[in-house]
Amino acid sequence: MTRKKITVLSIYAILSVWMITTIYPFIWVLINSFKDKDRIIVDSFSIPLQSFTLDNYASALYGRYQLYQAYLNSLIISGSVVFIVLLISLFGSFALAKYDFRGKNLVYAILIASMMFPIFSTIFPLFRLLVNLNLQGRHLGVILPQVAGNVAFATILLSGFIRSLPKEVEESAFIDGANIFQVLFRIIVPMSKSSIASAAIFVFLWSYNDLFLQMIILTEESKMPISALLLEISSREGGTDYGLMVAAVAIIAIPMIIIYFVLQKHIIKGLTSGAIKG
Amino acid sequence: MYKSKILPWFFLLPILIFVTVFLFYPFGVNIYNSLFNFTSILDQNPSFSGITNYLNLFGDSTFVTSFTNTLILIALVLIFQVGLALILALLVSVIDRFASVFKVTFFLPIVISATALGLMFNLFYDYDFGMLNQLMIQLGQEKIFWMDPVNIIRRFMLTMGPVLWQYVGFYFVIFLTALNGISSEINDAAAIDGATGIQKSLFIKIPMIQNVTRTVFVLAITGTLKVFDLPHVISPGGFPNGELHLLGTYMYEKAFNSNQLGVAAAFAVIIAFAGVLFSGISNLIFKNNEEI
Numbered sequence: 232m233t234r235k236k237i238t239v240l241s242i243y244a245i246l247s248v249w250m251i252t253t254i255y256p257f258i259w260v261l262i263n264s265f266k267d268k269d270r271i272i273v274d275s276f277s278i279p280l281q282s283f284t285l286d287n288y289a290s291a292l293y294g295r296y297q298l299y300q301a302y303l304n305s306l307i308i309s310g311s312v313v314f315i316v317l318l319i320s321l322f323g324s325f326a327l328a329k330y331d332f333r334g335k336n337l338v339y340a341i342l343i344a345s346m347m348f349p350i351f352s353t354i355f356p357l358f359r360l361l362v363n364l365n366l367q368g369r370h371l372g373v374i375l376p377q378v379a380g381n382v383a384f385a386t387i388l389l390s391g392f393i394r395s396l397p398k399e400v401e402e403s404a405f406i407d408g409a410n411i412f413q414v415l416f417r418i419i420v421p422m423s424k425s426s427i428a429s430a431a432i433f434v435f436l437w438s439y440n441d442l443f444l445q446m447i448i449l450t451e452e453s454k455m456p457i458s459a460l461l462l463e464i465s466s467r468e469g470g471t472d473y474g475l476m477v478a479a480v481a482i483i484a485i486p487m488i489i490i491y492f493v494l495q496k497h498i499i500k501g502l503t504s505g506a507i508k509g
Numbered sequence: 510m511y512k513s514k515i516l517p518w519f520f521l522l523p524i525l526i527f528v529t530v531f532l533f534y535p536f537g538v539n540i541y542n543s544l545f546n547f548t549s550i551l552d553q554n555p556s557f558s559g560i561t562n563y564l565n566l567f568g569d570s571t572f573v574t575s576f577t578n579t580l581i582l583i584a585l586v587l588i589f590q591v592g593l594a595l596i597l598a599l600l601v602s603v604i605d606r607f608a609s610v611f612k613v614t615f616f617l618p619i620v621i622s623a624t625a626l627g628l629m630f631n632l633f634y635d636y637d638f639g640m641l642n643q644l645m646i647q648l649g650q651e652k653i654f655w656m657d658p659v660n661i662i663r664r665f666m667l668t669m670g671p672v673l674w675q676y677v678g679f680y681f682v683i684f685l686t687a688l689n690g691i692s693s694e695i696n697d698a699a700a701i702d703g704a705t706g707i708q709k710s711l712f713i714k715i716p717m718i719q720n721v722t723r724t725v726f727v728l729a730i731t732g733t734l735k736v737f738d739l740p741h742v743i744s745p746g747g748f749p750n751g752e753l754h755l756l757g758t759y760m761y762e763k764a765f766n767s768n769q770l771g772v773a774a775a776f777a778v779i780i781a782f783a784g785v786l787f788s789g790i791s792n793l794i795f796k797n798n799e800e801i
Contacts, residue, residue, distance in 0.1 A: 253615055327521070334518075345532050349757075
């Protein structure tokens with residue numbers, strides 16, 4: 232019995248060590264973001280009880296750089312991507328889940344293939360295409376490719392779920408004279424809320440966290456999303472202002488951490504069912 | 510009810526347009542471009558150069574370095590990231606309490622942008638005031654120049670360490686879901702036969718989730734080929750002299766800093782090809798195992 236207890240305790244010990252590595256870095260960032268920048272560089276481990284300050288956030292948000300604007304840009308880009316992806320993937324997944332038609336397997340193959348492209352393998356022709364369409368440097372120039380990159384995942388996730396829904400409700404709705412669109416938006420959509428939520432959060436996360444595409448397409452500071460602008464700031468300030476840097480990291484990470492803890496069930500489920508994308 | 514043969518195509522049309530215009534078309538053009546010599550990224554009249562771009566790359570020592578580094582990173586990912594994820598999942602699958610706490614916290618780094626993580630690790634590694642050196646001082650030790658460009662192996666590990674650390678939780682969740690799917694009868698039967706926890710893991714659980722392991726390997730390999738953000742933030746430009754480049758970061762430099770679009774296009778083709786090739790190899794290894 233005691234031997235078993237030791238085993239169990241050591242299992243918890245190992246798991247706790249890894250847990251500390253995954254959460255302590257964020258706690259460190261958070262406590263230091265409320266410290267005076269001269270305190271961070273000598274004493275970064277203590278909790279700022281006496282010297283609590285919001286200066287770092289103030290200088291990050293109201294300083295020389297338009298972080299507000301960057302936040303807004305991120306929200307415009309990722310919000311639009313989520314909206315368009317959900318809209319078109321709802322119709323597509325409905326078609327795949329409910330209809331039998333020739334070429335359905337081909338469509339599946341196309342969708343799976345489109346989850347495989349590394350962005351590296353399309354970026355140069357994409358850049359030229361966006362220049363030709365006069366979209367380079369504009370939000371739409373990031374939104375459209377991001378929709379293309381995420382739509383296959385959302386469609387496959389949603390079609391799997393819609394297929395598993397019981398048929399009886401729709402059947403009676405059809406008998407009562409409802410049309411396809413009424414069935415889709417009044418019956419299927421409300422029943423698929425949890426899957427739609429998974430897809431939405433997941434697409435938002437990818438879009439918000441993407442650096443490569445946004446960095447290449449949006450080079451003007453007023454158009455940049457939050458992660459690209461913060462990288463820009465850090466390379467210009469050369470890491471001299473610790474307070475600003477810590478607040479900057481906190482500013483990118485906090486919205487995601489909040490969203491994550493509120494909706495973690497949907498996120499973990501969505502990410503694993505979208506495992507193919509990697 | 511759902512008889513129409515045309516309506517489903519109509520519903521699928523927007524999706525097909527998006528992936529064709531923004532994925533398949535540029536992918537095809539990229540292969541075509543890799544056979545031409547460009548003088549700038551928007552060069553209108555590139556000249557045909559056959560496979561010269563590919564030959565150039567294979568003769569470029571930094572390309573060879575970036576390729577080797579990526580292979581090393583794949584090996585590290587498979588051993589440490591996937592290995593640790595499997596061990597953690599096996600451990601969590603046998604505990605009774607707090608399993609969901611571990612699940613939520615292990616997964617956390619994945620939702621944070623790699624840019625933020627990179628900036629965070631830069632703050633940890635900083636020589637003058639970084640977190641690690643503050644810790645060294647508190648422990649009564651000398652400060653260490655963590656990112657010393659001369660000590661290339663340490664710098665490589667410190668740049669790639671965060672990449673490994675970030676995604677452990679992802680594979681952990683996939684493994685854990687698979688382990689929880691193993692029927693309890695099998696576990697109970699093994700316990701009655703006197704199997705210890707480690708024996709159960711080695712001879713029952715790990716073989717039973719082999720299909721999931723195969724998927725994880727493919728994901729880990731293709732995912733590693735896409736790594737860009739973290740190394741780009743921690744060691745920009747493959748600092749100091751390109752020794753730390755990965756395929757993604759070096760390709761970016763080739764295209765945007767030296768304007769060799771044709772070479773970069775060939776580079777992109779090689780990355781996509783490597784993904785297919787490595788996934789194929791990994792599938793083949795697992796397939797052979799299945800027959801044993």
